[in-house]
Amino acid sequence: MSSNQWAGIMQGDESYAGSPSFFRFESAVQNITGMPVVIPTHQGRAAEKILFSITGGAGKVFISNTLFDTTRANIEHSGAIGIDLVCEEGKHPNVPAPFKGNMDVDALKRTIDEHGVKNIAMVIMTVTNNSGGGQPVSMQNIRDVKKVCLEHNILFFIDACRFAENAYFIKIREEEFANKSILEIANEMFSYADGCTMSAKKDAFANIGGFLALRTEDIAQACRNLLVITEGFPTYGGLAGRDLEAIAIGLYEVMEESYLHYRITSMEYLTKKLIDAGVPVMQPAGGHAVYLDAKNFLSHIPSHEYPGQALVCALYVEGGVRGVEIGSFMFGKYENEGKLIPSQLELVRLAIPRRVYTQSHIDYVAEVMSDIKKKTATVIGSGLVGSLWAIYLKKAGYEVNVFERRPDMRLQKMSAGKSINLAMSFRGWKGLDDIGVGDEIRKISIPMYGRTMHGKDSTTAYQPYGNEGQAIYSVSRWDINATLMSIAEKDGGVNIQFNQECINVNLEQGLATFKNAQTGEITESKADVVFATDGAFSAARYNGMQKLDRFSFSQNYIEDGYREILLPANEDGTHKLATNTLHIWPRGNFMLIALPNL
Template sequence: MKTIIEPFRIKSVEPIFVTTPEERKAILEQAFYNPFLVNAEHVLIDLLTDSGTSAMSSHQWAGIMQGDESYAGSRSFFHFESVVKSITGMPFIIPTHQGRASEKILFSILGGKGKFFVSNTLFDTTRANIEFSGATGIDLLCEEGKHPAIPAPFKGNLDTVALEQFIKEKGAETIPAVILTITNNSGGGQPVSMQNIKEVKAICAANQIPFYIDACRFAENAYFIKLREDGYQNSSIEDIAKEMFSYADGATMSAKKDAFANIGGFLALHSEALAKECRNLLIITEGFPTYGGLAGRDLEAIAIGLREVMEESYLQYRIRSIEYLSDKLHAAGVPVMRPAGGHAIYIDSKAFLPHIPVAQYPGQALVCELYLAGGIRSVEIGSLMFGKYDEAGELIPAAMELVRLAIPRRVYTQSHIDYVSEVVIDVFQRRDLIKGLEITEEAPLLRHFTAKLKPLQ
């Protein structure tokens, strides 16, 4: 059949609060034109993030009731550990309260001034933890990924020619790790091919550089490989995932994405010596190594979710539902990243609002307008999130100006998504009336979370 139905039934519901345009105008003003500062009860459709916003299954809720809350050596930890070991093939598994905690621990040990971490595209918290250590994050996205409107099967790939050149210029000794983000969140939720993973691994091995995977959306990436890469059509998602991880020396993961959990993450490693260092830091910052800042019930939910996310019926529904919204917007002329990514729709705000200069943050202007028009909360992934300043205080813009509509897993129905498309298309049809913004207050790192802005007159 042409219709892809949700492979689940809804067992519990929660209310959505409806606001008027007048109320949203006042709310946005009070939030200084930053939807991160808007109370959730004032949001109609929340597409700010897919992190920690998924609906857990009845099996996960049952697992929560069986969580072992022992401080040390809990049964739930060993269940969690066995599942992560099985998927990643890595012997040392360190739980953390979320992905950025794993990053903080890893980069505190590996980072430092004069060092470079190279990636296809680093996401915000990854880059912030690298920079906090004194190191520099370098994005080497493939050329296809830099053109939102031009379809390509694996636009999340790392440019291997540029990687080899960078290693030659800076020296392998200055690069503690190369990191592949799968799928490539900042690059439009685009997948990374198995061939690219193999090529990056080969380059790293030849130069004795450790290779890591940011595995937040590993199952979605594996499904894209099954759909689009020769030789994998008859492979299971689990087998593809295991092969992806087999090339890596380590992995970080926020379990708030592809494990359906509301909190949690892990650091997986092959190196026993590095794992010992990480565990020592874990004890100082997160907790004992067998709970790592998590309740036993959360460890159970993650272990169950990691299995559920690899079910092909779910992944078929997940990827097709993202395509559904992307196709509707594309048909209406809205400039979206093509093809659709795995977890979100990415609108090219530079093409959507060509009259707003980059220095006036067109992505954030669009984010605000979507909230005003329909109570939809989204996030800018552009120069507000990733922009820097030069010595003269002038903005160094991000590579792309995107707005992400991140779809929580198993949360919204087709009618919700149809509503989202109607709001976006309505805003697109009167886009010439939208004005830019300026920053009035910002933090030195991760400024988009707390920045205050105001409209330009």
């Protein structure tokens, strides 16, 4: 808040009813919106609660460019439903367009026809479109939406939290308004609306407060009645007189063009810094925040695992930067079967406080994001786990160095990877499919639709694994390991170094030391994080983890062993045993298992 607002707080009148502070507040709202009925509330969501309790209910439909989360929650709490109809360009974060917050007018017409005019409670235009990336709405779009509402006698409301920022975008992006003041533009925006709600913590610079403004008295008395039993008397609505004063002052201060220019320029500055660092963001910059495209940035994380929330956590852990997920975690719905219906966008909002941050703060946020993107990882061991994990890390934006003690198994005959085939089921395929390599591995796998039990008397019994078509898959460990290593190295991002024996690990410093098995040369690798995937006789555990304070482990070996036998194919290339089945010869504490190979 400004010094003038703090001065206003000191002068606020705390009369229970009819406070002069209320009338100054009322006058400011009326001057900007042109709406005579002004109902104060302690927050914007309280104004929504009152409005939707009166106009909502079961069977009612609210249509918007994009409803904010509390707006939608209040609508749904009333028993109604909310439908978002943002324009097509607003659905694509990396496609620049001047007014990506616009409503799809054709979709609006279709939705009204689909649900019936009598069921449409109102149309709500959110300016700027908060959940859609802080993108502005054009004056022409407001006019077009109002025209549709007039044709069907439907109420048209504005969620006015960021009316001044939206007005500034109209001024600089719609030629018709280039010479208009922000107040004049705001006046016209509101002239098309039947009412509006607003949180004063946004474009009024206040610490608390909100209001509901109406053009007519049609529902005003019902709203006031609900206000009295939930918020307070109609001339304070749950607010102290000092806060009414601060809001009245802030509503005018927010329309200063020098402030708006600095604020929007700050968003553009951070957006450019992030784009230059290779971070995908909503383009162009919005009015109050920069929106990170988490779906693109964390493409390896599917929507049902909430990439936006993962990025929010990473920002806080890395640099203490707080953001909020605006995606499937916030807006996702679930079908009756429990399957997620994901949000169209997976965004992370970095909202910039008004009149608080300097350029150095903005630079810090950009640096934190760059650090997250540029993270490095050391992986010790390039076996099945190591090569698969390297692909995961690469897709997460890490620069990955993999160190393997053995020679490259793809270049020479060796015992590495020589073991009984993997039997892959749902969990294994999910791990491969999540990083987009499942199809490549399916090319080298054989489906086994059941197991064949071999008795002592040479009889067999076939036991299917599930319904027709369900199977587990036999995959050569050598083949899958070699394929995963090649996929990891493809297109850069993963560097696998062979003949590198781990001789020391300092986990606290992220430092690993290796000795070349052929030359004896000693090298060090420092990374943000170290992963040990080098198996049962882990050198990383022996040389690193066991040296940590309070680390305890035990290791025992079973007495049983196994021997691998390869049954060569018939002369015509067919298998000697039935192909699409797992063969088992149970013999007490001894068992023979056979899996098909390509």
